[in-house]
Amino acid sequence: MAHYDLIVIGSGTAAQVAIGQVRAAGWSVAVIDHRPFGGTCALRGCDPKKMLVSGEEAIDAAARMAGHGVGGDLAIDWPSLMAFKRSFTDPVPAKQERRYAKLGVDAFHGLARFASPDAVAVDGRTLQAQHILIATGAGPIPLGIPGEELVSTSDAFLELETLPRRIVLIGGGYVAAEFSHLAARAGAEVTILQRASRLLPHFDPDLVGWLTPRFTALGIRIETGTAVTRVERNGDGLQVRASRQGAPDLEVACDLVIHAAGRRPDLGSLDLSTGQVAVQDGRLQLDAHLRSISNPRVYAAGDAAGVGPPLTPVSSHDAKIVAANLLQGPSREPDYRGVPSVAFTVPPIAAVGLSEEAARRSGLKFRVNAASTPDWFTARRLAEPVYGHKVLIDERTDLVLGAHLVGPNADEVINLFGLAIRHGLTAADLRSTMFAYPTGASDIGYML
Incomplete structure (x- = not known):
């Protein structure tokens, strides 16, 4: 059985930062991921999203400056914009593989699960470790509705080769707001179905009110106080049914439904009970040092830890805290003041x-x-x-x-x-x- 000072489950921002710091101290490290190496931010989140936003920024700038010295029609070429995005994302996994090889990190592809409190099983092998870092990120919260299997994820949206004509977004937070702007500027008919009473509830309501006319101008339909109850096939398309507070039920026909109703730590496949890692209500039970309260070998960082805001800089910060606690003893605590x-x-x-x-x-x-x-x-x-x-x-x-x-x-x-x-x-x-x-x-x- 191979033995390591640290096994890292996940290969995103938190994993990369922690691996670099403990390897610099001479620790032996293994990293495991069942998806391409690189993590959510680089492959399925922040970076590819922002690459696509560059296209809509150009379109919007031209539209605003029409009549102010800029003329001519511009449009988003969706396949070309996706190719631009892939020019960044496609090389990422191979770059990570090369980085691990250069650092002397053993990289494993497969679904990891605890085999014991100090061991992880992957692809038919068992790896033992002095310490284990859970950095698996987050995944969509189950909707619990009939037809949920027909709902696509944000990951799938970022891989669309062609843009569907009619899109429904379930939820009204970051993902719904960002994707609706992008899709509408690319020519899609977009509907947002938000359970809460307003759009973007994590932002100041006055400022959201100032921004909302930009949604309206793009033709985006926003239905708040609306809970999706069912998704079903309707010929070549889909039908979304929803209930509304104080209003008749709603039906929206579309070609694509995107889950934008929130995410939670992605822990389901880890077999945490075998690892004696305490979890409550889908969240790891951690002490102030990001260490499991029930298994002191185990730490967590980033979205998997679920302690700080679910943002990439927080993942990096958590990883530095964990690395310091591993190398110097558990004394550091994360500090989330002033995270934009x-x-x-x-x-x-x-x-x-x-x-x-x-x-x-x-x-x-x-x-x-x-x-x-x-x-x-x-x-x-x-x-x-x-x-x-x-x-x-x-x-x-x-x-x-x-x-x-x-x-x-x-x-x-x-x-x-x-x-x-x-x-x-x-x-x-x-x-x-x-x-x-x-x-x-x-x-x-x-x-x-």
């Missing part, structure tokens, strides 16, 4: 720190600077009708408690507010900073 979050609609919407509602619940005394500002130069020069901000500042300390942005450059400028929150910069510190002008960052002083 972005929905890459066009334009994007972004947030960091406390929401206004959470700040009020906390009892803090703070001032709110909020405005819809499409007349500011940053928006005017791009002919962008959506631009606005909401910034929360502690009255006593002058610290930034939260920042919420929508419009051009929101995905970049939010990082400066994240820097302020994480490192204790005050509103006065930000106001006294001289940013390059005219840039999105140069608006920060006016947002405070």
Whole structure:
């Protein structure tokens, strides 16, 4: 039986960071994944999605500037855009294989499961380890409805060779917002069926309200307070049935249904009970050091840990914490202060720190600077009708408690507010900073 200092289950961001750090310390490592090496972000999430967004950004820019010095018709060529995406994603698994070989990491393809508290079985072999890191990411939450097998995942959407004419998205969060913008700009008829009372519930409601007209202008149909009850075949297409609060039931005909109703840690195939790894309500039971409370050999990081926000930078941060605890003893704890979050609609919407509602619940005394500002130069020069901000500042300390942005450059400028929150910069510190002008960052002083 092969023995390792560390076995890593999964090959995404958390796995890659942890492997690099423990190998640098001389540990023997094995990595296991039943999918192509590279993980969700590089292959099925952030990076390929953003490659596709580049296409719609170009289309949207041309549409906004029509009549302002730009002429001619542009359209998304979906197969070519997908080929552009694959120019990044296709080489990733082989690059990872080469990296593991260069580092001296043993790489295994197959579905991993615990064979004992200190061993993992894969592809007919059993590997023993001093420590095991669960970095399996997340998967779609089961919908629990008839016809669920007819519903495609976000993974499948990112591999579509041709774009269906009619698309229904179940859910109204990040994935639904991003994919609806992309698909609509590429020519599809898009419907969002959202169980919650509003779209993008993780973002400030005022800013979502400012962004919503962009959905409407694209012809995207949004049905909130709507619970999908069944999906069934209808000739060559599909029929989605849903119930609505205080309204008649809804039926939508389409060619593709996408699951965008949330994700949870992907743990189902691991046989955690054999590994004596405690789990409750589908989540690993971890201590403050990201270590299993029931099996101290086992750690978790990223979406599989389910502790911090489900974002790629959190996966990287978790992995560094786990690596330090493995190498130096369990003393480090993750710190999720000032982690920005972005929905890459066009334009994007972004947030960091406390929401206004959470700040009020906390009892803090703070001032709110909020405005819809499409007349500011940053928006005017791009002919962008959506631009606005909401910034929360502690009255006593002058610290930034939260920042919420929508419009051009929101995905970049939010990082400066994240820097302020994480490192204790005050509103006065930000106001006294001289940013390059005219840039999105140069608006920060006016947002405070």
